[in-house]
Amino acid sequence: MMxxxxxxxxxxxxxxxxxxxxxxxxxxLYGAVDTDRNLxxxxxxxxxxxxxPSAIVIxxxxxxxxxxxxxxxxxxxxxxxxxxxxxxxxxxxxxxxERRPFSSILLGEQPSDAPQDRVHDVDGLRIVALDxxxxxxxxxxxxxxxxxxxxxxxxxxxAHGTLLALHHPPLPAVIEIMAIIExxxxxxxxxxxxxxxxxxxxxxxxxxxxxxxxxxxxxxVASATCYSIDPSGEPxxxxxxxxxxxxxxxxxxxxxxxxxxVPVGDSPQVAGFSGVMLERLASMxxxxxxxxxxxxxxxxxxxxxxxxxxx
Numbered sequence: 001m002m003x004x005x006x007x008x009x010x011x012x013x014x015x016x017x018x019x020x021x022x023x024x025x026x027x028x029l030y031g032a033v034d035t036d037r038n039l040x041x042x043x044x045x046x047x048x049x050x051x052x053p054s055a056i057v058i059x060x061x062x063x064x065x066x067x068x069x070x071x072x073x074x075x076x077x078x079x080x081x082x083x084x085x086x087x088x089x090x091x092x093x094x095x096x097x098e099r100r101p102f103s104s105i106l107l108g109e110q111p112s113d114a115p116q117d118r119v120h121d122v123d124g125l126r127i128v129a130l131d132x133x134x135x136x137x138x139x140x141x142x143x144x145x146x147x148x149x150x151x152x153x154x155x156x157x158x159a160h161g162t163l164l165a166l167h168h169p170p171l172p173a174v175i176e177i178m179a180i181i182e183x184x185x186x187x188x189x190x191x192x193x194x195x196x197x198x199x200x201x202x203x204x205x206x207x208x209x210x211x212x213x214x215x216x217x218x219x220x221v222a223s224a225t226c227y228s229i230d231p232s233g234e235p236x237x238x239x240x241x242x243x244x245x246x247x248x249x250x251x252x253x254x255x256x257x258x259x260x261x262v263p264v265g266d267s268p269q270v271a272g273f274s275g276v277m278l279e280r281l282a283s284m285x286x287x288x289x290x291x292x293x294x295x296x297x298x299x300x301x302x303x304x305x306x307x308x309x310x311x
Contacts (some may be wrong), residue, residue, distance in 0.1 A: 010127045010251035015053040017247045018204030019224030022074045024067030031057035035226045042264045054122045055089045059204035060094020060167030071105040078112045093131040094167040095138040124159035130166040138170030140183035157197040169221045170214040190215035198256045220259040222248040
């Protein structure tokens, strides 16, 4: 990775995807949303970017009705992309998922009704997948047994710290109706993670991108790839739209975690610079680079743009 500033490359890059909501038989969600194509577009963009994420974390609601065919199709669509990028897939349960097909099809284990909590060591970065689903309901919970298990996991710090991945975000919902199906008794989770090596919480469920903090830990909610919910809708409404889908890129540094939203879909390009320009900047000293690209009187950018366009 080219380094033009004061920060070294991240120690880890994680692709954070959420709420794919696949249906069996490749049916369209609500008869309108092509969930398969939306995810394919997101993965195409991720692969095209040259990013090589250490892991792809999918924070729940993988299949809308928990149909085996939907899980199989999702797995088969994602696996070859992950293989090409050298990425591990980390599956997380959501309220639309069911534990038995989730555990057997996606994890390759015996079907189980137990909470699907897992610990993943990604080159020294610990990612804990927490199952906040409640069988038969859409709100989220963590049992005392799960919290005790998590406390034991976090008792020993990981080399690069820990990210928690769960479906229901421990944040206030700006769309009030979503509060009915939020994570219950959040203070219990706060008591477990406060003061540990947890550096970030990745979540989904809301179908819009949002950020906050919980027990002193940053929380990042990725929007859905299926459809998004518009936070600017009229008061006391819930507005789902086939637009605004996105995924997140999570860059982990020694003392920081940076979350970037990546909109799904190609937009018209109106400006930009070529790789040749970046190579020229990289060949300069820091002082020359600053003068060429930062100075308002520099003609470097204009000359490069004209050269790239053939003018």
